[in-house]
Amino acid sequence: MTILSDAFAKGRPALVAFVTAGDPSPDATPAILDALVAGGADVIELGMPFTDPMADGAAIQSANLRSFAAGTKTADVFAIAKSFRHRHPSVPLVLMGYANPMTVRGPDWFAATAADAGVSGVICVDIPPEEDADLGPALRAAGIDLIRLATPTTDAARLPQVLDGASGFLYYVSVAGITGKQQAAQASIEEAVARLKAATDLPVAVGFGIRTPQQAAAVARVADGVVVGSAIVELVGQHGADAPEPVRAYIASLAAAIASARQDIAA
C-alpha cells in the first residue's frame, strides 16, 4: 500500500484537486495546497507550468501565465511539493504536466528529484504508452506511480496498452477536448467507467469539466475518484493570494457532495 492507494481506500470516492504550481506565486501556493487539504481533498494534483499547454483551456493557460509572471522555475515546483510532504505526510501529491519540462534534464533526474520531494505519482499529458521509454522506466525504478489517461477515444483494442505500465489510478478524461470546458453526459461517464473497471483493478478517477457539487456527486456515484481543476484555478485567478479561504470553502462543498453521493443511492 502507498499513501496514494490509501487515498482511494477510504470507503468513499476520492476528491482529486488540481492547482498550478506558482500561481499566483511560488510563495502563495503552499497556503492554497493547505486549503485543499483543509477542505477535504484526498489527492493533490500539482500542475507544472509549461509555456505551451496544448491540452489546456483558458483557465489553466492563464494560471500558467500567472505562474511564469511570478518567476516560477522547476526548482520552485519541487520545493512546493517537498514542503507539502513535510506538512501533510499522509496526503499524496501527484505532478501533472507536459513532457518537455519533465524530460529536459533526463528522466532519471526528474524521477530522482520527484522521489526526493516525496511525489507519489506523475501524469504526463503528452507521453502516450507508445513513447513510455522517455519517462516510464525511470519513474517505476524510483517507485513513483505513472498515472495514465484514458479518453472517450481509447477503444477496447487500445485499452490494454494504456493499462500496461499504469499504476496509482487511471485518470478517465471524460470529454474529448481541453480542460475546463463542458462536462460529459452522465450516461457516457457511467458506460465508460464500467468499461474501464472491467479491465483494471486500478481506481478510476474521472475529470474534465466537473465544477459543481451536483456534478461531482453524480460522478462519485460511479467512479472511484473525482478530479476538479479549472474551477479551482479560476478561484485562484480571481482571489490571488487571498484564495485559500474561498478555495477551502469550495473544496468542502465538493467533498460533502461526494461523501453523500453513495449514501443517496443506499437510501
Add this chain to the structure above:
Amino acid sequence: MNAPNSFRTQPDDRGHFGDFGGRYVAETLMPLILELDTAYRAAKADPAFHAQFDDLLEHYVGRPSPLYYAERLTEALRESAPEGYGAQVWFKRDELNHTGAHKINNCIGQILLAMRMGKTRIIAETGAGQHGVATATVCARFGLPCVIYMGAKDIARQAPNVFRMKLLGAEVRPVTSGSASLKDAMNEGLRDWVANVHDTFYIIGTAAGPHPYPELVRDFQSVIGKEARAQMLSRINRLPDLLVAAIGGGSNAIGLFHPFLDDGDVMMLGVEAAGRGLDKEHAASLAGGAPGILHGNKTYLLQDEDGQITEAHSISAGLDYPGIGPEHSWLHSIGRVEYASATDTDALDAFQLLCRTEGIIPALEPSHAIAAVAKRAREMRQDQIILANLCGRGDKDIFTVAEALGVAI
C-alpha cells in the same frame, strides 16, 4: 556511427528518425494519429491516390515548376569572387506554383487524404499565411469548411494573406495566447482537433508534428526534389554539387533534399533564420537550441534550462518557429546535411539582390537561402552548380520589407 545503406528509409514504423520524431500527443489524439497512419499507408499503396495527386499538381498547381539558371545573379556573385570562383546558381521555381509557394503541394496531398478518411472539416495553423492560404485554397476547391489559426502578431504583419484566406471562404481565428505567433497557432490547432476528433482533419503545414505528419508532408513535398533531379539530368546531364533551402519547420528543404539523399556527391545546406543574430533573438533551432519534445515530436527546440519554450524571432513570419522537423534533426545529427543560418539583414540584402539581378521578388523565407547561396557561390569553382529552392514569392512581404528599409508605402 556507421553510414546506413540508404538515408531515405526513415522513419521507422514508430515514426522515429534516429533519436527524433515519434508520437508525443495526448491520449485523446493517439487513436486518431494511428488511424491517420493506417489511412496514409493505404493511400501510399494506392495508384488511384497518386494519380489524383499528380493530376491536381499538374493542372491545378501548375507543376512541374521550372528549373531556372540565374545567369545574372551568377555573374554578379562572380564579380566579388576570387579568380575562377563563383558557382552557377540555379533555382527551383516553386514560387510560381498556384498560391505562390510550395505549401500547396502538401495541402493537395493532405486534403485528398482527409476526404479518403471521410473527414468533413479542415483546420490548420499558419505563420506567414502561405500555408493558411494554401489550405483555404484546397478547401475552396473541394468545398470543405476551413478554420485557420493564426497568431495575432502574424495577422498584423501579414494582412494581405489574411484577406486572401477570407476571400477563399476560410474563417481566420486570431491566437493571442503565448507569443501570439506560429507555435501558439499550432497549440490552438491541436486544442481544436482534440475537441473535434470525430469530423476534423488537421492539415499541418510543415514536416513536423506527430508521426506520420513529418513523413507524409515530406512525401508530398518531395515532388520538388524529384522534379529538380530529373530536370537537372535532362537539362545538363548532371546533378548539382550543392542544394540550398531555407528552414523554418523545414518542409521545402526536406522536399528538395530527400530525393537526393543517396546521391553521395550532392552536398546539402539548410539555412535557419538567425534573426537579429545567433547571440540575440533568432529562430535557429539547430544552431541555438537543444533536443526536446513539443507539438508531438522530439526534435531540436529553442528552450530554457527548465524546458520552457522560448520565443523565436525572424523577419520572416514563416521561419518564426522555435522548432524544426525531426528528419532535419536526424540529418544534422548524422552529418548528411549541413545547417547554417542567415540574419534578418542578410535576408533583406539577398531579397534586394535577387530583385535587381533576376527580376524575381522572392519571399523573405527563401531570401535566407539566397543569402547563403551568395556566400557559398563565391567559395565554389565556376564549373560547380548550386541549386536553391525558391520556395515562395515575395508579394506578401513587400510591406515588411518596406518597413525594414525605412520606406513609407
